[in-house]
Amino acid sequence: MDRGVVLKAPGAVALEEIVVSEPGPGEVRVRLEASGVCHTDLHVIQEDGWGHPLPVLLGHEGAGTIDAVGEGVDGLAVGDRVVLGWKTACGTCVYCARGQPRLCKKPPAAPGRLHLGDDELTPVLRTGTFATRTVVPAVAAVKVPGELPVEQACLLGCAVATGVMSVLETAKVWEGARVAVIGCGAVGLSVIQGARIAGASEIRAIDTDERKLEQARRFGATHTGEGPVDFAFDVVGRASTFELALSLLAGGGTAVLIGLSPSGERASIDLPTLFAKRTTIRVSHGGDHLPQEDFPRLAQLALDGRLDLAGMVTRVIALEDVIDAFEVMQRGDAIRSVVKL
Ligand SMILES: [Zn+2]
Numbered sequence: 001m002d003r004g005v006v007l008k009a010p011g012a013v014a015l016e017e018i019v020v021s022e023p024g025p026g027e028v029r030v031r032l033e034a035s036g037v038c039h040t041d042l043h044v045i046q047e048d049g050w051g052h053p054l055p056v057l058l059g060h061e062g063a064g065t066i067d068a069v070g071e072g073v074d075g076l077a078v079g080d081r082v083v084l085g086w087k088t089a090c091g092t093c094v095y096c097a098r099g100q101p102r103l104c105k106k107p108p109a110a111p112g113r114l115h116l117g118d119d120e121l122t123p124v125l126r127t128g129t130f131a132t133r134t135v136v137p138a139v140a141a142v143k144v145p146g147e148l149p150v151e152q153a154c155l156l157g158c159a160v161a162t163g164v165m166s167v168l169e170t171a172k173v174w175e176g177a178r179v180a181v182i183g184c185g186a187v188g189l190s191v192i193q194g195a196r197i198a199g200a201s202e203i204r205a206i207d208t209d210e211r212k213l214e215q216a217r218r219f220g221a222t223h224t225g226e227g228p229v230d231f232a233f234d235v236v237g238r239a240s241t242f243e244l245a246l247s248l249l250a251g252g253g254t255a256v257l258i259g260l261s262p263s264g265e266r267a268s269i270d271l272p273t274l275f276a277k278r279t280t281i282r283v284s285h286g287g288d289h290l291p292q293e294d295f296p297r298l299a300q301l302a303l304d305g306r307l308d309l310a311g312m313v314t315r316v317i318a319l320e321d322v323i324d325a326f327e328v329m330q331r332g333d334a335i336r337s338v339v340k341l
């Protein structure tokens with residue numbers, strides 16, 4: 001019997017026995033081996049599913065091996081090590097059609113393959129990784145080198161792709177640029193690492209938690225606290241942090257909004273200053289990453305020693321400990337808790 005961490009009703013999260021069917025055409029079934037505990041899963045619990053019909057199978061930052069391959073799937077075979085991507089491109093929407101798949105908002109899903117008793121389970125962000133197995137569209141299962149330890153590989157699926165690609169893709173930070181990062185959790189530390197990879201000359205870490213500033217230095221921050229920069233990344237998404245990001249920018253600077261804001265959140269912008277400084281504002285949806293292109297590239301950076309994934313995994317836990325791990329995350333006591341199956 002398969003097991004998974006399920007949000008059954010508002011506020012009710014538990015490890016349950018689940019049914020995982022055979023993959024359909026164009027789909028694969030994955031035996032999960034590792035899954036990171038990301039803030040978005042907590043957001044899904046707190047927002048009673050966050051648009052996902054209940055019951056919901058939690059988890060979206062997973063890695064494992066292909067366990068079964070559906071009809072018509074090319075390039076994937078049983079036993080392949082894969083990282084699951086939640087931001088795959090559909091290939092047919094208006095953005096995909098005009099050659100901008102990174103803006104796609106209709107990633108394909110594999111509905112109807114997961115059940116809790118008679119009820120269909122909705123996997124979070126079309127993945128559902130806090131489980132022994134799951135089913136996804138083949139395009140969402142991206143092969144990565146087996147040398148990369150699986151508890152590190154899973155981080156490529158969300159936090160690392162979001163943070164690093166916000167720098168390399170959304171903002172296109174240039175060599176020698178000055179960068180500030182507001183909010184230094186797992187995504188913020190990935191932004192810092194991306195800035196280091198891009199060759200930023202100065203990387204400022206900003207956070208209210210002293211422990212996070214300490215960690216930020218280990219991942220490449222050169223300064224802590226405020227100062228003028230060319231790129232300011234708001235990983236928090238509140239009015240105060242976004243206004244701070246704008247205030248730090250030098251002329252020609254770019255503010256990048258990454259953090260999810262609560263609904264109704266509004267920031268105030270001084271238009272004459274915006275005009276005088278010729279500020280650019282960019283929005284990063286998960287670093288605008290494309291799993292098929294970016295996971296292999298990020299995995300190679302990790303294998304080359306340029307991207308520190310090992311240092312981000314500060315707790316390895318069992319599937320039954322996920323609920324506890326949300327509390328650890330809220331206290332800021334871990335960079336990433338990773339479930340190892
Ligand atoms: Zn996530």
Ligand SMILES: [Zn+2]
Pocket residue numbers: 089090091092093094095096097101104105106
């Ligand atoms: Zn599309």
